[in-house]
Amino acid sequence: MALGYFVFGPYGAGFNKEIDKNIIDSEICLGREYVVKCFELITQERVSRFVYLHVIDSFFALSYSILLWSVLVRIFLMKLNLGNSFLTAFGLFGGMFDILENISLIIMAFLTQHSINFKRVCIGLMIFTPAKFILLFLAVILIVAGITLIVVRKGKETWNY
Numbered sequence: 001m002a003l004g005y006f007v008f009g010p011y012g013a014g015f016n017k018e019i020d021k022n023i024i025d026s027e028i029c030l031g032r033e034y035v036v037k038c039f040e041l042i043t044q045e046r047v048s049r050f051v052y053l054h055v056i057d058s059f060f061a062l063s064y065s066i067l068l069w070s071v072l073v074r075i076f077l078m079k080l081n082l083g084n085s086f087l088t089a090f091g092l093f094g095g096m097f098d099i100l101e102n103i104s105l106i107i108m109a110f111l112t113q114h115s116i117n118f119k120r121v122c123i124g125l126m127i128f129t130p131a132k133f134i135l136l137f138l139a140v141i142l143i144v145a146g147i148t149l150i151v152v153r154k155g156k157e158t159w160n161y
Contacts, residue, residue, distance in 0.1 A: 065095020
């Protein structure tokens with residue numbers, strides 16, 4: 001939570017205010033033009049802050065993905081005794097795509113916008129960002145569905161007595 005506060009709190013908000021735009025990875029659907037415009041605002045003086053912000057965001061992604069995974073394991077493997085552990089991976093996958101997104105952003109901060117590598121990494125970024133949001137949304141849906149199943153099962157056990 002401290003890492004999340006750092007990324008979304010004063011440091012991240014200050015960086016957003018400084019460039020007069022939201023950080024790139026807060027947009028669900030990215031277009032190449034939007035990414036290029038954002039990187040035009042990140043001057044050489046701001047690159048180190050941008051990289052630092054996304055390194056910290058990577059640790060935040062790692063911590064929330066482990067938290068989501070552990071909640072999903074607790075619900076589906078321990079409480080519901082379901083043998084399908086694939087459902088528990090959605091929390092990890094969301095965090096993995098967030099980390100890939102941060103790595104892409106850090107790499108892009110050091111490339112010129114007209115290079116072929118910038119364009120290639122930009123394509124990856126446009127895949128990683130929506131994938132992150134979709135997988136995290138699925139993880140939250142699975143948590144809600146799992147808790148609902150637990151409540152329904154407990155309710156049935158109560159009524160059977």
